[in-house]
Amino acid sequence: xxxxxxxxxxxxxxxxxxxxxxxxxxxxxxxxxxxxxxxxxxxxxxxxxxxxxxxxxxxxxxxxxxxxxxxxxxxxxxxxxxxxxxxxxxxxxxxxxxxxxxxxxxxxxxxxxxxxxxxxxxxxxxxxxxxxxxxxxxxxxxxxxxxxxxxxxxxxxxxxxxxxxxxxxxxxxxxxxxxxxxxxxxxxxxxxxxxxxxxxxxxxxxxxxxxxxxxxxxxxxxxxxxxxxxxxxxxxxxxxxxxxxxxxxxxxxxxxxxxxxxxxxxxxxxxxxxxxxxxxxxxxxxxxxxxxxxxxxxxxxxxxxxxxxxxxxxxxxxxxxxxxxxxxxxxxxxxxx
Amino acid sequence: xxxxxxxxxxxxxxxxxxxxxxxxxxxxxxxxxxxxxxxxxxxxxxxxxxxxxxxxxxxxxxxxxxxxxxxxxxxxxxxxxxxxxxxxxxxxxxxxxxxxxxxxxxxxxxxxxxxxxxxxxxxxxxxxxxxxxxxxxxxxxxxxxxxxxxxxxxxxxxxxxxxxxxxxxxxxxxxxxxxxxxxxxxxxxxxxxxxxxxxxxxxxxxxxxxxxxxxxxxxxxxxxxxxxxxxxxxxxxxxxxxxxxxxxxxxxxxxxxxxxxxxxxxxxxxxxxxxxxxxxxxxxxxxxxxxxxxxxxxxxxxxxxxxxxxxxxxxxxxxxxxxxxxxxxxxxxxxxxxxxxxxxx
Numbered sequence: 001x002x003x004x005x006x007x008x009x010x011x012x013x014x015x016x017x018x019x020x021x022x023x024x025x026x027x028x029x030x031x032x033x034x035x036x037x038x039x040x041x042x043x044x045x046x047x048x049x050x051x052x053x054x055x056x057x058x059x060x061x062x063x064x065x066x067x068x069x070x071x072x073x074x075x076x077x078x079x080x081x082x083x084x085x086x087x088x089x090x091x092x093x094x095x096x097x098x099x100x101x102x103x104x105x106x107x108x109x110x111x112x113x114x115x116x117x118x119x120x121x122x123x124x125x126x127x128x129x130x131x132x133x134x135x136x137x138x139x140x141x142x143x144x145x146x147x148x149x150x151x152x153x154x155x156x157x158x159x160x161x162x163x164x165x166x167x168x169x170x171x172x173x174x175x176x177x178x179x180x181x182x183x184x185x186x187x188x189x190x191x192x193x194x195x196x197x198x199x200x201x202x203x204x205x206x207x208x209x210x211x212x213x214x215x216x217x218x219x220x221x222x223x224x225x226x227x228x229x230x231x232x233x234x235x236x237x238x239x240x241x242x243x244x245x246x247x248x249x250x251x252x253x254x255x256x257x258x259x260x261x262x263x264x265x266x267x268x269x270x271x272x273x274x275x276x277x278x279x280x281x282x283x284x285x286x287x288x289x290x291x292x293x294x295x296x297x298x299x300x301x302x303x304x305x306x307x308x309x310x311x312x313x314x315x316x317x318x319x320x321x322x323x324x325x326x327x328x329x330x331x332x333x334x335x336x337x
Numbered sequence: 338x339x340x341x342x343x344x345x346x347x348x349x350x351x352x353x354x355x356x357x358x359x360x361x362x363x364x365x366x367x368x369x370x371x372x373x374x375x376x377x378x379x380x381x382x383x384x385x386x387x388x389x390x391x392x393x394x395x396x397x398x399x400x401x402x403x404x405x406x407x408x409x410x411x412x413x414x415x416x417x418x419x420x421x422x423x424x425x426x427x428x429x430x431x432x433x434x435x436x437x438x439x440x441x442x443x444x445x446x447x448x449x450x451x452x453x454x455x456x457x458x459x460x461x462x463x464x465x466x467x468x469x470x471x472x473x474x475x476x477x478x479x480x481x482x483x484x485x486x487x488x489x490x491x492x493x494x495x496x497x498x499x500x501x502x503x504x505x506x507x508x509x510x511x512x513x514x515x516x517x518x519x520x521x522x523x524x525x526x527x528x529x530x531x532x533x534x535x536x537x538x539x540x541x542x543x544x545x546x547x548x549x550x551x552x553x554x555x556x557x558x559x560x561x562x563x564x565x566x567x568x569x570x571x572x573x574x575x576x577x578x579x580x581x582x583x584x585x586x587x588x589x590x591x592x593x594x595x596x597x598x599x600x601x602x603x604x605x606x607x608x609x610x611x612x613x614x615x616x617x618x619x620x621x622x623x624x625x626x627x628x629x630x631x632x633x634x635x636x637x638x639x640x641x642x643x644x645x646x647x648x649x650x651x652x653x654x655x656x657x658x659x660x661x662x663x664x665x666x667x668x669x670x671x672x673x674x675x676x677x678x679x680x681x682x
Contacts, residue, residue, distance in 0.1 A: 060524060166611065197594060269556050
């Protein structure tokens with residue numbers, strides 16, 4: 001089969017590929033025999049991702065970043081809000097089926113996301129079978145070898161099982177599987193967190209190269225802020241099911257405006273002793289509240305050093321304060337004076 | 338005299354597939370009140386080094402050679418009775434996952450006092466008070482109520498605080514921390530690192546910090562050991578290792594970390610995959626992945642060589658550079674080569 005390279009796009013186009021509006025995802029948690037309460041994992045999140053762009057999504061565990069990724073792909077049925085792909089809302093089963101030919105996912109754990117009873121060629125070939133993308137066995141075989149070549153696996157590896165590979169190679173298999181349907185959009189859910197530093201860098205470079213070659217759009221979910229900074233064009237910061245800040249990667253890193261983004265970034269251990277010693281950390285006290293008992297008003301107010309009365313009263317709106325820089329904070333003006 | 342002196346330590350695991358040399362001849366010293374970082378990737382032997390010092394190796398693991406001296410007293414081969422007086426009293430350890438280190442069926446208070454009763458002469462009441470004092474020391478709010486709670490009622494960061502309280506209850510000279518913040522979120526990690534730095538200053542103990550995160554090392558450590566495949570590549574003060582690395586593996590690791598400067602550029606990762614400990618090459622273990630490997634790297638292991646008084650590395654490139662600069666005479670060359678029958682192949 002002739003290589004199906006898409007138009008080479010190195011610069012992100014200013015056309016939204018994915019639009020998410022007021023997305024909500026509640027899970028019902030049983031709190032008694034006949035009682036249940038909603039756990040608001042994602043509570044009204046809106047953003048867009050342009051074609052060819054990488055949007056980084058960061059936040060601590062339990063903030064809902066993985067749920068956002070999964071809900072976009074309709075692995076969870078959204079409780080509310082809408083998701084548009086190339087301007088068209090995804091609603092019916094038919095829409096979802098078509099959407100999944102264009103949007104796939106790479107999972108965090110390369111050990112549990114590959115079926116140990118399938119060979120590499122079957123794992124990579126499964127999406128081809130599900131979506132009937134290959135008309136003959138030869139075509140399927142060629143496509144699988146082509147995909148393995150994209151991600152730097154040898155063709156001899158095709159008949160082996162996942163357990164024969166190291167973590168980095170397994171993640172390559174997972175990426176080849178995500179690429180099988182020839183997608184436009186990939187949700188990368190912590191794809192390098194389980195890998196060693198030296199292997200992590202190899203995989204990050206591969207994500208970069210694939211994006212250039214195939215014109216892919218990524219939603220890159222991670223908790224490692226250095227990795228996200230490296231790979232993302234824009235970055236969104238989440239806290240307790242809400243988005244608190246969204247801006248260009250450089251803007252967020254150099255001038256974070258939301259108090260949570262500030263403390264999150266200052267908490268990152270920098271691999272440089274002199275900077276680390278001089279670094280003034282904005283220490284946060286306490287832990288993230290449970291999403292079952294989220295605080296009233298601004299979700300961050302219980303740990304925020306600047307919290308005032310009005311923060312408890314209402315949720316601050318997610319506003320665009322300069323071009324492309326969104327922040328949700330009542331006391332923004334006072335804090336960043 | 339150094340507080341802890343490890344010399345040519347060798348620890349192996351005897352598996353069905355053969356002997357795995359997890360720690361293959363490492364030597365280092367730790368002084369009172371110093372923070373030593375051991376960095377390396379998975380399988381580099383950094384955790385096994387810690388378990389060897391504590392002699393808590395699992396299953397088929399055994400110390401097969403070398404010596405570990407604590408305050409001049411030899412620990413290797415000293416027997417379980419001696420080790421019982423060392424563990425908890427003189428050397429304590431905290432692990433990566435605080436959930437699996439705590440017993441879910443006992444209250445925090447019970448587990449804390451148990452450790453104190455076992456190692457000191459306090460009675461039950463005094464042990465309880467000591468436990469409360471320790472919880473206050475690690476900034477656990479409302480310790481009286483917390484003592485009666487079970488581990489599942491604590492968050493990850495709080496559990497790690499409890500583990501630190503337990504480890505420090507008997508005022509050990511050395512605290513070994515095995516990836517203590519890897520399972521925690523960044524803001525919680527920052528809290529725990531700050532706590533450890535504060536306690537280290539207040540109590541004056543030495544810390545061995547085992548981690549894969551060079552950022553954590555930069556923040557906390559005075560001295561650093563870089564390990565690869567069971568051997569030490571490079572050791573020295575934190576500043577020397579970060580600003581003046583002299584081993585290709587250390588340099589590769591530093592290059593692999595994304596920073597603000599690398600945004601939009603390609604990273605330069607170390608190529609290849611980590612070494613198979615069952616099939617160790619006879620030369621430098623890093624040679625198969627090294628960009629600048631020379632012939633000698635594949636055939637002979639490089640001995641530790643001093644770069645300056647604060648810094649030593651085991652890399653043939655340093656020897657080559659030394660000969661080129663005239664600081665090492667080519668005649669001395671043989672002294673750096675490891676003599677040994679099986680190394681000759």
